[in-house]
Structures are given as C-alpha cells and as structure tokens.
Amino acid sequence: MTWALPLPVVVPLVAAALATAGDHLLPRRLGDAIGVAGAAGGFAFSLVILLASEKHTQLTWFGGWKPRGGAAIGVAFVADPLGAGLAALASGLVLASILYSWSFLRDAGRPYDVLMLLFGGAMAGFALTGDIFNMFVWFELMGVAAYALAGFEVSQVGPLQGAINFAVSNTVGAYFILTGIALLYARTGALNLADIGHSLAGHRPDGLIIVALTLLVCGFLIKAAVAPFHLWLADAHAVAPAPVCVLFSGVMVVVGLLGVTRCYWTVFDASLAPQAHDVRSVLVALGIFTALLGAVMAFLQRHLKRLLAYSTISHMGIALVGVALLDERSLGGAADLLLAHGLLKASLFLCCGILLVRFEDIDELRLHGKGRALPVLGVMFGLGAVALSGLPYVGTYLGHAQIDEGAALDGIDWVQPLLMIAAGVSSAAILRAGARVFLGWGPTSDPLLSPEPSESPPERSASMPALLGVTAVVLVLGLAVSVAPGLGQRVEQAAGRARDRIAYVDRVLRSRETPSPRPPVAIEATTTDSVLYGIGGVVIALGLALVGLYRRRLPELVLGPLRAALGPPIALLRAAHSGVIGDYVAWITVGTAVVGGVWALLLRR
Amino acid sequence: MSFLPYAVAAWVCIVGIYGIVTSRNLIHLALCLTVMQSSTYLLLLAIGYVKGGGPPIYKGVKLGTKSVDPVVQALTLTDIVVSVTVIALILALALDVHKQAGTVDPDEIREMRG
Numbered sequence: 063m064t065w066a067l068p069l070p071v072v073v074p075l076v077a078a079a080l081a082t083a084g085d086h087l088l089p090r091r092l093g094d095a096i097g098v099a100g101a102a103g104g105f106a107f108s109l110v111i112l113l114a115s116e117k118h119t120q121l122t123w124f125g126g127w128k129p130r131g132g133a134a135i136g137v138a139f140v141a142d143p144l145g146a147g148l149a150a151l152a153s154g155l156v157l158a159s160i161l162y163s164w165s166f167l168r169d170a171g172r173p174y175d176v177l178m179l180l181f182g183g184a185m186a187g188f189a190l191t192g193d194i195f196n197m198f199v200w201f202e203l204m205g206v207a208a209y210a211l212a213g214f215e216v217s218q219v220g221p222l223q224g225a226i227n228f229a230v231s232n233t234v235g236a237y238f239i240l241t242g243i244a245l246l247y248a249r250t251g252a253l254n255l256a257d258i259g260h261s262l263a264g265h266r267p268d269g270l271i272i273v274a275l276t277l278l279v280c281g282f283l284i285k286a287a288v289a290p291f292h293l294w295l296a297d298a299h300a301v302a303p304a305p306v307c308v309l310f311s312g313v314m315v316v317v318g319l320l321g322v323t324r325c326y327w328t329v330f331d332a333s334l335a336p337q338a339h340d341v342r343s344v345l346v347a348l349g350i351f352t353a354l355l356g357a358v359m360a361f362l363q364r365h366l367k368r369l370l371a372y373s374t375i376s377h378m379g380i381a382l383v384g385v386a387l388l389d390e391r392s393l394g395g396a397a398d399l400l401l402a403h404g405l406l407k408a409s410l411f412l413c414c415g416i417l418l419v420r421f422e423d424i425d426e427l428r429l430h431g432k433g434r435a436l437p438v439l440g441v442m443f444g445l446g447a448v449a450l451s452g453l454p455y456v457g458t459y460l461g462h463a464q465i466d467e468g469a470a471l472d473g474i475d476w477v478q479p480l481l482m483i484a485a486g487v488s489s490a491a492i493l494r495a496g497a498r499v500f501l502g503w504g505p506t507s508d509p510l511l512s513p514e515p516s517e518s519p520p521e522r523s524a525s526m527p528a529l530l531g532v533t534a535v536v537l538v539l540g541l542a543v544s545v546a547p548g549l550g551q552r553v554e555q556a557a558g559r560a561r562d563r564i565a566y567v568d569r570v571l572r573s574r575e576t577p578s579p580r581p582p583v584a585i586e587a588t589t590t591d592s593v594l595y596g597i598g599g600v601v602i603a604l605g606l607a608l609v610g611l612y613r614r615r616l617p618e619l620v621l622g623p624l625r626a627a628l629g630p631p632i633a634l635l636r637a638a639h640s641g642v643i644g645d646y647v648a649w650i651t652v653g654t655a656v657v658g659g660v661w662a663l664l665l666r667r
Numbered sequence: 668m669s670f671l672p673y674a675v676a677a678w679v680c681i682v683g684i685y686g687i688v689t690s691r692n693l694i695h696l697a698l699c700l701t702v703m704q705s706s707t708y709l710l711l712l713a714i715g716y717v718k719g720g721g722p723p724i725y726k727g728v729k730l731g732t733k734s735v736d737p738v739v740q741a742l743t744l745t746d747i748v749v750s751v752t753v754i755a756l757i758l759a760l761a762l763d764v765h766k767q768a769g770t771v772d773p774d775e776i777r778e779m780r781g
Contacts (some may be wrong), residue, residue: 121756195742202749209756216763220778226693226760233700233753234687240707240746241680247739299778362781405704511779641780643696644688650686 064122066114067139067190069107074100074183078176081407082266085172094164097175101157103181108150110188115141116552118575119559119566121192129571134254135339140192140570144397148320149186151404152313156182158187158408158536159305165528166415167303169492174214175365180208181309184467188317192570194243194329195253197321201239201285205232208314211306212298214400220515224301227643229635231294234647236285238654239321242277245270246329253329256570259451259563267665271333276658280650286318288382289352290653292375293639293646296359299371300514304415307367308467308536311411312404319378319400323385323393325514338388340664344657345386350477351485352379359635360491361610364426364511366414368406369495373450373488377458380481384465390561393470394554398543399461401553403450405540406457410446410492412533413439419524424517426495429503429512438530440500444535447496452599454592455585458543462599463592464554470591482595486602495606504611512636548588555579672713674727680706693761697754704750708743715739 077100081093088096116122116466120141123129127136141149159180167174184204191197209232213225247253249270250261263273280291295315299307326341334341356376363369377399384396416423416439422431433440449457462485466478497503543549555578559565568574613621638649690696708742715736721728723737765771 196746199745199749200755206749206752206756209753209760213760213763215768216760219764219768219776221777222760222764223773223778226757226764226773229753229757230687230696230700232752233757234684234703236753237680237703237707241710243740244707244714244739247742253738298778368779447716448684450754515778556696636781639781646689647684648688651688 064120065435066107066110067120067122067141070104070153070186070190071183073103073107074153074179074186076100078104078179078183081172081179083598089120093172094175097160097179098157099305100610101153101178101182104153104186105157106152108146108153108186111141112143112150115143115146116556116578118577119569120146121204121569121573132571133258133528134252134571137196138192138254138570139431140142140566141190142559142566143552144323145189145320147397147401147553147556148189148313148316151315151316151401152309153182153657154190154486155308155312155404155408160414160530161310162415162529162532163305164418165524166305168524170214174211174479175515177211178306178309181211185313185317189320192256193254194258194325197324198236198240201317201321202236204317205229205236205312209311212302212310214303214306215301217339218301218430218515220517220520221301223295223641227294228298228648229661230643231284231646231650233290234650235281235291238269238277238284239281242281245274245321246452247278249408254570254641255324256567256579259332260567260571261331262329265333267333267337269662272662273658274666275330275334275362275660279322280654280657282318282321282325283348283382284318284650285315285321286382287315287375287378288348289355289379290649292352292356293649295375295631296368296371296639297641299374300365300368301517304367304411304418307411308408308528309371310409311371315374315471316381316400316404319385319396323560328563328566329496329518331563336666337665338659342386342388343663344660346474349379349382349655352376352382352478353377353481355635356510357484357491358489359639360488361494361606362510362512362636363491363514364495364508365514366424366426366495367411368514369426369491370410370414373492374403374407375486376484377407377450380462382466383477383481384468385463385464387468387472387474389468389472390554390558391471392465393557393561394550395461395464395468397461397557398464398550399458402461402540403541404447405543406449409442409533409540410539412529413437413443416526416529416533418517419529420526425514426498427506427508427511428505429499430506431499433500434502436500441497441510441623442499442533443496444493446537446540447489447492448600450485450492451603452485452596455505455544456479456597457541457544458485459596460550460586460588462596463588464550464586465597466592467589478591478595482599483602489599489603490606490610493603497607497611505614523623545585548581548583551584569581672709672716676706676709676713678701679709691772691774693764693773694758696773697757697761699701700757701754704746707746711739711743711746
C-alpha cells in the first residue's frame with residue numbers, strides 16, 4: 063500500500079501543473095476535465111489509504127531514507143485513520159466544490175481550479191506527513207492557496223480586506239509554529255514527530271518545552287479559529303466565493319485542530335503526560351469560550367455567509383473541547399462532529415451560493431420572503447440548520463454525544479450544558495435566517511443585525527439542477543453521519559490510535575506493526591443524557607429563532623430589562639470585531655502570552 | 668554558545684509584531700511581517716551554530732572537520748522560499764486595495780466589522 067501514500071498529494075498537484083501548463087494549448091473542456099480528474103483521483107486514493115490504514119498505520123520514507131539505529135533521517139508520510147480521514151474529507155470536498163464551481167463560476171478561469179487543487183493537495187499533505195517541518199511547509203502552501211482564493215474577487219474592497227486579514231493573521235501563526243519547531247529541534251536534534259517524542263520521553267517539562275508547546279498550539283489554533291485567535295475567519299468567509307467557503311469551513315479549520323492533536327499526542331505527551339490535566343483545563347476553557355462567543359456573534363449577523371462563518375467558529379470551539387478533554391471517546395467525538403459539521407456547513411454554504419445566483423443578494427433582510435420561490439432549497443437549508451443543533455441521531459449528534467460522554471467519564475459535568483447552549487444558539491441564528499428568507503417570517507428590518515457590504519453575483523446563467531444536485535449529495539452525507547453503522551466505533555478506535563504514542567514510535571522508527579481489531583458494525587448507542595442534551599439543543603434553537611424573528615411582540619416589561627442587560631456587552635463584542643488587522647494581531651499576541659503564562663505557572667509546579 | 672543571538676531573535680520578533688499591530692500602511696505592514704520572519708532565520712541559524720565550525724560543504728574537506736548544522740540552513744532556505752510567496756501575495760493584494768480604494772491604510776478599508 064505504501065506506493066499509494068503520496069498520491070492524494072501528488073495527483074492534485076500534478077493535475078494543477080498540467081492544467082496551468084496547458085491553459086492556452088488545450089481545449090477549455092479538457093482543462094476542466096484535468097481539474098476534475100485531479101480532484102477525483104486525490105479523493106479515490108485518500109479513500110484507499112483510509113481503508114488500508116484502518117488495518118495498520120501506513121508508512122513510506124521518501125527516497126528510501128529509512129531510519130538508522132532508531133533515528134529518523136528522511137521525511138516520512140505516516141497515515142493513521144484520523145489523518146487519512148481528514149485527507150479524504152478534504153479531497154472529497156475539493157471535488158464537490160470544483161463540480162459546483164463548474165456551473166457557479168464559469169468565467170473564473172484556470173487559476174481558480176489550480177488554486178483549489180493546490181489547496182486540497184496541501185491539506186492532504188499536512189494530514190499525512192510524519193515530519194514536523196514538513197507540516198509547516200504544507201501549512202504555508204495551503205495558506206497561500208487559501209489567501210489567493212479568499213481574495214479572488216479583486217475588483218471589490220471587501221474581499222481584499224478579508225484576504226489581507228486572513229493572510230497576515232495566519233502568517234503570524236505560521237511563524238509561531240516555525241519558532242516552536244526550531245526550539246524542539248534545538249532540544250532533540252530531530253524533526254520527525256516520533257523521533258522528537260521519543261527523545262523527550264520521561265523528561266519533566268522545562269521552559270523550552272512550555273514555550274514550544276504554547277507557540278505550536280497557539281499557531282495551530284489561529285488556523286482553527288479559536289477565540290481570541292478567530293477574528294480573521296469571519297472576514298475571509300464573508301467574501302470568498304461560496305464553493306471556497308466550503309473548503310474554509312469544512313476542512314481548513316479542522317486542519318488546525320489536527321495539528322494540535324498530532325503535536326500533542328506524538329510529541330508533548332511524552333513529557334507532559336503527568337500534568338495532562340493542566341493542559342486540559344486551559345484548552346477546555348478556550349473551547350467553551352469560543353463555542354459561546356461564536357454562537358452569540360452568529361446571532362448578530364445578517365450577511366448569510368458571515369453568519370455561517372461565526373457558527374463555524376462556535377463548532378470549532380465545541381470540537382476543541384473534544385480534543386482538549388484528552389480522552390479517546392471525546393477525541394473520536396470531535397472527529398465525528400467535524401465530519402458531520404464539515405459536510406452540513408458545506409451544504410449550507412452551497413445553498414447560499416444558489417441564493418446569490420438566483421437573487422443576486424446574500425443579505426438576510428433584503429432576501430426576506432424571496433426564498434419562497436425555491437421551496438426545495440428552503441427544505442435543504444432548514445435540514446442543515448437543524449442537523450447542526452444536535453437533534454438525536456441526525457448530523458452532528460453523534461459527535462456531541464461522544465464528547466458529552468467523554469466529559470462525563472472524565473468527571474467534568476459542567477461542559478455538556480454549555481456545549482448544548484452553544485450549538486442551540488448558533489443553530490437558532492441559521493434557522494432564523496432560513497425562516498426569514500424562505501418563509502418570509504418576521505419583520506424586514508432589525509437594528510440588532512450588523513449591516514455588511516453586498517456581493518456582486520457570479521455567473522447568471524448557472525445551471526440550477528447541477529448546483530442543487532451537488533448540494534443535496536453533500537447534505538445527505540452530512541445528515542447520515544450519526545446513523546452510519548460502525549462509524550462511531552471506528553472513529554473512536556482511530557482516535558485511540560492517534561493517542562497511542564508508543565505504538566506510533568514503534569511503527570515509524572522500528573517498523574513494528576500493531577494490527578487493530580475490527581470494530582463492531584452497529585449504530586453507536588448513546589446515553590439518555592446525550593439524547594436529552596440533543597433535544598435541549600433543538601428546543602433552544604427553535605425557541606431562540608422565534609425570539610429573533612418576533613422579539614418586538616414581547617411585552618415592554620420583558621424587552622426593557624433585556625435591552626439594558628444585553629446592550630452594552632453586545633456593543634463591546636461588536637467593537638472587538640473591528641475589522642482592522644492590527645487589532646487582530648494584538649489579540650493573537652495577548653492570547654498567546656496569556657496561554658503561555660498560565661501554562662508556565664501550572665506546568666512547572 | 669552566546670546568549671546574544673537568541674535575545675536578538677526575540678527582540679526582532681517583538682519589533683515585527685509591534686510594527687504589524689500599529690501599522691497604518693499595508694506595504695509597511697508587509698515589511699513588518701518580513702521583519703518578524705527574520706527572527707525565525709536568526710533563531711534557526713543560532714541553533715545550528717557550532718563554535719569553530721566551517722560551512723557545511725563537505726566536498727574536498729578532511730573527514731572529521733567541524734561544521735555548522737546543515738539541517739537548519741536547509742530549513743532557513745525553505746522558510747525564505749515559502750515566505751517570499753506569502754509576502755508577494757500580500758503586496759499584490761495591497762496594490763489592488765490601492766487601485767480600488769485609493770488608500771493603503773488598513774483602518775480605512777473596514778467594509779466588514781461586528
């Protein structure tokens with residue numbers, strides 16, 4: 063199987079090169095076909111590797127530079143099911159986006175396809191590599207492609223602002239990561255993840271380890287859009303073309319969380335295992351804060367893509383809690399949640415693209431009632447919104463339930479209700495927007511919502527069945543995640559393997575294979591508590607959506623105190639999301655300093 | 668090995684971040700980003716320094732001759748190549764901002780906020 067390991071990266075990159083080289087030589091349709099073939103090939107090979115990696119971790123050393131005497135010399139690709147799964151999700155969504163863009167952005171020209179392929183190939187490379195510096199290189203390549211895609215509409219100021227904020231924030235993050243890598247290299251003389259972890263094993267954490275941990279984790283959390291590092295995300299998502307948003311929200315942010323997971327479990331766990339609860343408390347706090355902040359900000363938006371972007375931030379917070387609890391069930395839950403979220407959020411962004419094509423607008427209030435002409439789209443939008451709230455056995459429910467149960471096993475019982483509220487509030491925002499657009503409910507003005515610039519429509523003559531078809535396929539896959547037989551158990555097993563540092567070192571440095579047992583093929587059973595939390599999320603979502611629409615019908619006795627209590631904090635939140643890159647980098651710096659300071663106090667006790 | 672290169676790397680990094688935070692000009696901001704990036708070169712090269720070591724070129728050199736660590740130099744080169752791409756892109760975006768808005772002040776292109 064080792065021959066296939068580089069192919070999810072190589073195939074899209076070669077296709078990108080061919081499409082560029084042949085741009086003026088080949089007929090246009092052939093160029094398009096090369097793009098689709100590259101994306102489809104990458105997806106197919108990712109799936110093959112995913113299936114093979116479930117039996118045992120796949121490994122290949124580039125140029126045949128195998129480890130000598132237990133030390134890595136070359137660069138390796140190491141595919142465990144978690145990484146291979148992310149590569150498959152990334153290349154699958156790239157394929158869906160390219161197919162959708164065929165109709166959506168017919169005049170985008172060749173650079174668009176090429177950037178999409180580069181973006182997908184780089185994400186697959188990041189997910190599969192076993193070398194920390196190689197991770198940085200893929201991270202930057204993925205970044206460059208993404209910045210260019212965010213600012214694709216260079217004739218408007220909004221996309222330029224979004225792309226610059228995105229590029230600068232993430233580049234600062236990349237230099238944090240590189241500095242962390244340099245520090246680890248200085249200590250261990252190694253760049254291979256297994257090798258670094260092996261060298262650190264048993265050493266108590268000192269200043270260098272804590273600084274490296276802080277820089278790597280914060281650098282990746284910038285990409286993962288965790289507060290207070292999240293400010294760039296809404297700007298970038300609001301302006302990027304809808305199929306590009308699919309990749310931003312569906313997989314790019316997930317890559318940041320995979321970076322945290324990979325670095326912690328292969329490298330830092332070796333030194334920090336005895337103090338894991340201190341690492342956990344800081345990251346869980348960040349996750350909860352992000353989940354709630356993102357949900358509230360989503361509720362204050364009227365620009366549909368920006369609203370969905372804040373909801374992505376909220377879900378990244380929930381997933382970070384799953385990663386941060388540091389146990390197998392929660393990590394599996396985070397992976398299941400992100401898989402379902404990626405597909406559902408993708409379908410919602412694609413719905414927004416269809417609205418933009420049809421009505422030339424993306425603003426909730428201006429689109430009031432217009433969506434009644436597209437009932438099928440309305441149903442898809444509503445299903446996507448409900449499935450994100452945690453309705454039992456639909457969409458993101460499985461991930462939520464696994465995180466809740468992991469938290470209960472860890473003896474932390476206060477995070478579940480907070481995560482339920484976050485999921486409920488962000489879904490309420492999407493449902494409110496959907497009800498206003500597709501049902502014409504509520505008033506046509508609302509001073510609570512932030513006005514944003516409008517977007518110029520793409521291709522006018524787009525083929526509606528093609529757009530709806532791609533959207534429906536992605537939506538159905540997302541809805542099915544919670545009831546796919548065996549998925550929960552398999553993902554949990556994959557999470558267990560991602561956490562097993564000893565087996566990873568054995569595989570990479572000593573070529574020893576640890577085969578894993580076949581998990582049962584059944585729909586994952588969940589506890590009554592999880593079902594109740596799921597129902598709670600849906601009730602909050604529906605109730606709050608109605609409040610958002612018909613707030614003014616409440617008696618003044620209720621409204622007055624509400625306005626007085628919530629007005630000032632909301633104004634403060636709005637002011638913090640200032641849209642100026644200098645402020646964003648200041649927040650990043652302060653956030654990193656605080657996280658590092660807290661860890662320095664806790665971990666050196 | 669002296670402590671000085673590490674202190675300089677940290678200082679350059681902080682200066683770069685300060686420049687980004689306070690910048691009122693996108694071109695200046697992009698240059699501050701390269702200043703911050705320079706701190707990573709300094710750090711990498713300082714880590715690879717060996718007292719009395721020559722350049723890591725092994726052709727025609729006696730076996731056992733001391734040299735500085737070639738790995739960090741390769742990392743630095745890669746870092747330069749990758750970062751040049753990013754900076755070029757940011758400068759191109761700044762140029763487009765000037766074309767569209769007639770300004771390069773990040774405070775004046777705030778179309779999106781809140």
